[in-house]
Amino acid sequence: xxxxxxxxxxxxxxxxxxxxxxxxxxxxxxxxxxxxxxxxxxxxxxxxxxxxxxxxxxxxxxxxxxxxxxxxxxxxxxxxxxxxxxxxxxxxxxxxxxxxxxxxxxxxxxxxxxxxxxxxxxxxxxxxxxxxxxxxxxxxxxxxxxxxxxxxxxxxxxxxxxxxxxxxxxxxxxxxxxxxxxxxxxxxxxxxxxxxxxxxxxxxxxxxxxxxxxxxxxxxxxxxxxxxxxxxxxxxxxxxxxxxxxxxxxxxxxxxxxxxxxxxxxxxxxxxxxxxxxxxxxxxxxxxxxxxxxxxxxxxxxxxxxxxxxxxxxxxxxxxxxxxxxxxxxxxxxxxxxxxxxxxxxxxxxxxxxxxxxxxxxxxxxxxxxxxxxxxxxxxxxxxxxxxxxxxxxxxxxxxxxxxxxxxxxxxxxxxxxxxxxxxxxxxxxxxxxxxxxxxxxxxxxxxx
Amino acid sequence: xxxxxxxxxxxxxxxxxxxxxxxxxxxxxxxxxxxxxxxxxxxxxxxxxxxxxxxxxxxxxxxxxxxxxxxxxxxxxxxxxxxxxxxxxxxxxxxxxxxxxxxxxxxxxxxxxxxxxxxxxxxxxxxxxxxxxxxxxxxxxxxxxxxxxxxxxxx
Numbered sequence: 001x002x003x004x005x006x007x008x009x010x011x012x013x014x015x016x017x018x019x020x021x022x023x024x025x026x027x028x029x030x031x032x033x034x035x036x037x038x039x040x041x042x043x044x045x046x047x048x049x050x051x052x053x054x055x056x057x058x059x060x061x062x063x064x065x066x067x068x069x070x071x072x073x074x075x076x077x078x079x080x081x082x083x084x085x086x087x088x089x090x091x092x093x094x095x096x097x098x099x100x101x102x103x104x105x106x107x108x109x110x111x112x113x114x115x116x117x118x119x120x121x122x123x124x125x126x127x128x129x130x131x132x133x134x135x136x137x138x139x140x141x142x143x144x145x146x147x148x149x150x151x152x153x154x155x156x157x158x159x160x161x162x163x164x165x166x167x168x169x170x171x172x173x174x175x176x177x178x179x180x181x182x183x184x185x186x187x188x189x190x191x192x193x194x195x196x197x198x199x200x201x202x203x204x205x206x207x208x209x210x211x212x213x214x215x216x217x218x219x220x221x222x223x224x225x226x227x228x229x230x231x232x233x234x235x236x237x238x239x240x241x242x243x244x245x246x247x248x249x250x251x252x253x254x255x256x257x258x259x260x261x262x263x264x265x266x267x268x269x270x271x272x273x274x275x276x277x278x279x280x281x282x283x284x285x286x287x288x289x290x291x292x293x294x295x296x297x298x299x300x301x302x303x304x305x306x307x308x309x310x311x312x313x314x315x316x317x318x319x320x321x322x323x324x325x326x327x328x329x330x331x332x333x334x335x336x337x338x339x340x341x342x343x344x345x346x347x348x349x350x351x352x353x354x355x356x357x358x359x360x361x362x363x364x365x366x367x368x369x370x371x372x373x374x375x376x377x378x379x380x381x382x383x384x385x386x387x388x389x390x391x392x393x394x395x396x397x398x399x400x401x402x403x404x405x406x407x408x409x410x411x412x413x414x415x416x417x418x419x420x421x422x423x424x425x426x427x428x429x430x431x432x433x434x435x436x437x438x439x440x441x442x443x444x445x446x447x448x449x
Numbered sequence: 450x451x452x453x454x455x456x457x458x459x460x461x462x463x464x465x466x467x468x469x470x471x472x473x474x475x476x477x478x479x480x481x482x483x484x485x486x487x488x489x490x491x492x493x494x495x496x497x498x499x500x501x502x503x504x505x506x507x508x509x510x511x512x513x514x515x516x517x518x519x520x521x522x523x524x525x526x527x528x529x530x531x532x533x534x535x536x537x538x539x540x541x542x543x544x545x546x547x548x549x550x551x552x553x554x555x556x557x558x559x560x561x562x563x564x565x566x567x568x569x570x571x572x573x574x575x576x577x578x579x580x581x582x583x584x585x586x587x588x589x590x591x592x593x594x595x596x597x598x599x600x601x602x603x604x
Binding site for chain 2: 020021022023024026028029030031032033034055063065066067068069071073074075076077078080082131132133134
């Protein structure tokens with residue numbers, strides 16, 4: 001029989017079934033306690049969170065020998081580890097990682113008392129044995145590992161072919177589908193804002209494009225704030241608030257807010273920060289209705305995808321390859337025969353309603369109004385990113401205006417709403433308006449021109 | 450020590466029972482018990498343990514008697530730890546039937562919390578059952594939180 005390695009037991013460290021630790025004081029008197037968090041460090045070490053001054057912590061400082069029992073949540077099999085206390089860490093990568101995970105799970109559990117991590121106790125594992133069980137013949141088989149490297153490489157090749165924000169987002173989300181991750185969202189940071197905005201999703205009833213997450217809130221917001229992956233393996237105890245949230249158009253019209261899509265019965269979630277050049281670009285988020293859907297291996301593999309996507313997005317945002325100003329724009333009418341389209345613009349938040357349906361607000365809203373006004377004034381329907389960027393009336397911040405992302409957001413939202421106004425991507429750095437009828441542009445009270 | 454009625458009720462309800470022992474070199478070991486039987490007159494509890502599954506636990510108690518037992522309610526993690534000097538006894542018919550009842554009740558409790566019954570079977574093994582008699586000398590609060598480790602009663 002093959003010796004069991006610690007890494008083969010990674011499912012035992014997902015926090016689904018509580019682990020147990022036994023210690024003994026200097027005089028040999030034992031103590032036994034359940035553990036909230038045990039982390040697999042490597043093949044020789046585990047780490048225990050220490051939130052409270054406990055008997056366990058006191059015992060191992062006097063007598064480092066301890067025993068730990070971990071349970072595989074997939075089949076209930078038990079493993080005993082002979083361990084020896086090595087040291088306590090109160091800072092560093094591992095400490096930060098555990099502190100974030102602890103905060104995320106206490107927030108998820110709706111625990112009023114914030115569990116502050118005092119220290120991370122590192123133990124060396126000297127022996128690892130399966131506890132006998134008559135119910136199964138214990139022929140040990142290694143746990144299935146996460147995504148295959150070859151499949152990850154294929155996804156990576158797709159991402160590196162993408163040259164604009166649009167195709168980067170799609171190649172990431174399509175890639176996740178080929179890896180059998182059914183539900184995923186990609187959110188991007190907004191410059192000068194405390195929010196992330198959803199730019200693409202897969203697997204949900206509605207795409208939720210344009211929905212926002214406040215940085216620091218929820219699993220997605222926390223991963224953005226801490227710039228660390230957050231993984232939840234069993235949400236069965238989590239208080240669910242989402243199910244009652246209305247997602248109708250009427251609700252969007254009333255609140256001028258698009259709600260985040262989500263699985264009402266999600267059991268596992270994984271949020272991965274997307275960082276390039278040291279800057280947070282967004283968050284890649286996955287969820288599943290299965291317990292333990294995302295292993296440590298998944299987290300590691302998908303982190304690589306998330307970071308590559310961030311780099312690709314940073315490059316796509318670079319204007320060097322952008323189209324030159326269009327010298328001879330054809331003044332073709334973009335209008336197809338149809339009834340008039342009523343577009344209302346509320347200047348105070350730049351929110352747009354098309355035929356009484358809420359579309360979007362903020363910079364993407366301002367962009368649409370600019371395009372429509374120019375169309376009505378000059379009769380042309382094709383625009384270069386460059387002229388849009390230079391337009392005074394848009395009040396775009398000079399640098400890093402994220403124009404391509406905003407146009408993409410606008411385009412996708414128009415698409416999702418099947419609006420009578422559509423925006424088409426016609427080559428790099430160029431867009432075209434398509435209208436299903438004549439446009440009536442209305443300024444609501446407080447509008448400016 | 451006279452066992453407080455509420456604590457006796459708690460210990461014999463469907464709670465998880467885990468055992469800590471240590472050998473003569475102070476190396477600790479972990480085991481599980483499948484049920485508790487309160488001996489009111491003696492102020493002790495009998496814990497039913499599979500010697501086949503947890504040989505180190507039973508051997509340690511035989512060698513030096515040192516035992517810590519934690520009783521944890523799965524629904525809310527309310528926990529108590531009892532410590533004392535224990536002895537190993539052969540399991541009687543009463544122990545066996547009490548263990549069988551416990552396994553039924555704890556399995557139903559855990560299933561009620563969403564765990565698959567097949568997953569919990571490896572934790573409640575009755576092969577080669579012995580009774581470990583633990584005089585209740587000290588009881589500690591073990592519920593996770595700031596009060597963990599606080600002494601409730603001492604003889």
